[in-house]
């Protein structure tokens with residue numbers, strides 16, 4: 001599904017900085033005097049991105065069909081979002097915003113209010129950035145109906161809320177409640193990890209609720225398409241609460257699945273997907289989402305996330321020990337704010353590399369596995385395909401779920417993938433660290449098209465990778481739980 005990365009990084013920065021232990025807090029008077037400079041800097045940034053966006057839109061308008069104009073269009077929204085995150089980092093570090101915001105609210109922190117206040121400058125800047133990227137998107141986006149500013153910003157705000165809400169509830173509630181009721185366990189790593197596990201579980205179970213709150217969705221109307229998808233689900237014994245259509249004003253062509261419990265789970269198709277793809281292609285995309293569930297990707301990623309936190313806390317302990325060594329103490333003057341900033345930057349760098357390399361790799365493999373499932377649901381079991389037998393053929397309605405993948409099934413899924421890319425204005429070679437580019441995904445399907453043994457090899461090696469990661473992360477977690485309370489190193 002769609003994950004606004006700049007927002008996630010900003011969130012980690014905002015909440016991470018608060019937990020920085022600094023031995024030289026900024027004097028309260030100083031923090032106040034810096035507020036006007038922060039406001040001015042944010043004002044200048046807003047002016048630059050709004051004017052820049054308008055100017056760029058004028059430049060792109062006559063060149064919208066050229067490759068460089070399209071590259072610039074995509075680059076622009078990234079530059080705007082990431083510069084907002086950069087400025088936010090400066091507001092946090094130089095302006096000591098987390099401290100100022102918390103003090104502005106008074107001593108008694110109401111649950112979650114302080115987290116929202118800390119993130120407020122980022123949220124405001126992102127909102128301004130979305131307004132600034134509107135003219136560029138409007139003149140540059142091909143193949144989609146023109147949208148209003150309200151729709152353009154509205155959909156991003158809802159998307160941000162859909163992601164922020166569960167994460168803030170997860171982190172903020174846990175953080176605040178522990179501090180309030182169980183202050184003695186606050187520093188206990190095992191207790192924190194247990195809490196994280198419980199909250200992640202709760203979030204996975206409740207995520208369908210968050211989707212319903214934050215996105216404008218409706219039930220997929222009864223009709224041939226719904227019948228098809230329901231029949232498919234029966235064939236594969238796939239259970240869900242409902243199939244929803246997400247109204248994006250036709251702007252997004254995408255699909256997703258949410259919820260780990262069969263009786264509280266939604267499959268979500270955007271309006272654009274339903275309108276622009278044929279029923280067989282929608283079925284293939286639906287099958288991709290079904291594949292994520294059948295292969296337990298959501299649950300595995302939750303497990304991966306929790307054990308990674310444990311493993312990274314081991315890394316953090318080691319880095320901290322490294323910064324305590326005399327050499328570093330001499331270099332950084334030990335105990336200054338900048339020493340903890342440096343330590344924290346190293347840790348953040350390692351986390352970033354870990355997320356991009358390890359999580360990115362796993363995520364791309366999962367997408368391929370889901371792609372194979374998408375091919376399978378529209379395949380037939382005929383050895384001699386083509387001619388292909390449509391599973392929706394009235395004579396085959398109660399047929400068994402196909403066990404293998406046929407060439408026509410792969411063709412249908414590939415066509416769906418190409419159409420999704422085209423409708424989203426996404427070049428098929430555009431890199432994607434979480435999904436892999438469309439070209440790579442198509443290439444993989446082409447590779448397995450006439451090699452059933454390649455599918456088997458892929459499944460086996462992915463299964464092995466899952467086990468290996470689980471063992472390594474589990475061990476690191478165990479070591480970190482054993483090291484930290486005993487105070488070593």
Ligand SMILES: [Zn+2]
Nearest residue numbers: 001288367370
């Ligand atoms: Zn997927």
Ligand SMILES: [Zn+2]
Nearest residue numbers: 380385388406
């Ligand atoms: Zn076939």
